[in-house]
Amino acid sequence: MRAVVQRVSQASVSTDGRVCGSIETGLLVYVGVERDDAESDVAYIADKVRHLRIFPDDANLMNLDVTQVRGKILIVSAFTVQADARRGRRPSFESAASNDHAYVLCEMLCQTLANKGLQIEKGSFGDKMQVLSTNAGPVCVLLESRRMF
Numbered sequence: 236m237r238a239v240v241q242r243v244s245q246a247s248v249s250t251d252g253r254v255c256g257s258i259e260t261g262l263l264v265y266v267g268v269e270r271d272d273a274e275s276d277v278a279y280i281a282d283k284v285r286h287l288r289i290f291p292d293d294a295n296l297m298n299l300d301v302t303q304v305r306g307k308i309l310i311v312s313a314f315t316v317q318a319d320a321r322r323g324r325r326p327s328f329e330s331a332a333s334n335d336h337a338y339v340l341c342e343m344l345c346q347t348l349a350n351k352g353l354q355i356e357k358g359s360f361g362d363k364m365q366v367l368s369t370n371a372g373p374v375c376v377l378l379e380s381r382r383m384f
Contacts, residue, residue, distance in 0.1 A: 236266065236267070236268055236276040236279070236280050236344075236379075236380040237266070237267045237269070237317060237378065237380070238265065238266050238267070238283075238316070238377070238378040239264070239265040239316055239375060239376075239377055239378075240262055240263075240264050240284060240287060240289075240375070240378060241262065241263045241265075241370050241373070241376075242290065242370065242372055243260070243262065243263045243309075243368045243369055243371055245258065245369050246258055246261075246263040246309045246367065246369070248309065248311055248357075248358040248359070248366045248367075249364065249365045250359040250363065250364050250365075251362075255357070255359045256310075256311075256357050256358055257309070257356060258306070258308070258309045259306075259307070260304055260307070260371075261301055261304075261308055261309065262287075262301050262307075262309070263309045263366070263370075264284060264308060264309065264310050265311050265312075265316050266310060266312055266313065266316065266341055266344060267312075267314055267316025267317040267318075268314070268331070268336065268337035268340045268341065269317055269330050269331065269332055269381075272336075272380065275380075276340070276380035277343045277347055278347065280344060280378055280380055281347040281348050281351070284301075284308065284348065285300065285301070285302070285351050285353065286300050290303065290304045290306070297374075302352065302353065307353070307354040307356060308348060308353055308355050308356070309355075309356045309357065309358075310345050310356070310357045310358065311357070311358040311364065312337060312338075312341045312358060314331045314332075314337065315328070317330050337360075338361070341360060342360075
């Protein structure tokens with residue numbers, strides 16, 4: 236499982252002109268599920284997202300996590316996070332999970348984070364979505380449950 240985590244001052248996701256999820260201060264997390272991902276991958280990403288210290292403290296150092304700033308999390312499923320662009324000019328998505336498998340693990344990620352006391356908003360799985368965000372920093376962090384980077 237991979238995640239692109241952005242620290243945002245606001246973010247929203249819409250489908251067919253309807254807002255499905257919206258946050259102010261918090262994390263916008265694009266999630267890509269791999270074919271072989273399991274519950275352990277979800278647990279790893281959830282723990283990293285929950286405890287990632289990328290918000291500034293009083294000394295303007297990145298020492299605070301999302302709960303310490305009373306932030307929310309907007310989860311957006313994006314199979315393109317699994318893109319492999321190492322060869323050629325067109326990315327390969329061979330490692331991306333099937334829709335059914337990806338849906339189950341994305342929902343599990345949302346539930347795991349909610350069980351940790353976080354407020355979760357989410358996109359509309361499988362739909363074409365428009366995501367608007369204001370990246371605060373900018374801060375973007377890549378997470379990978381198999382620790383490839």
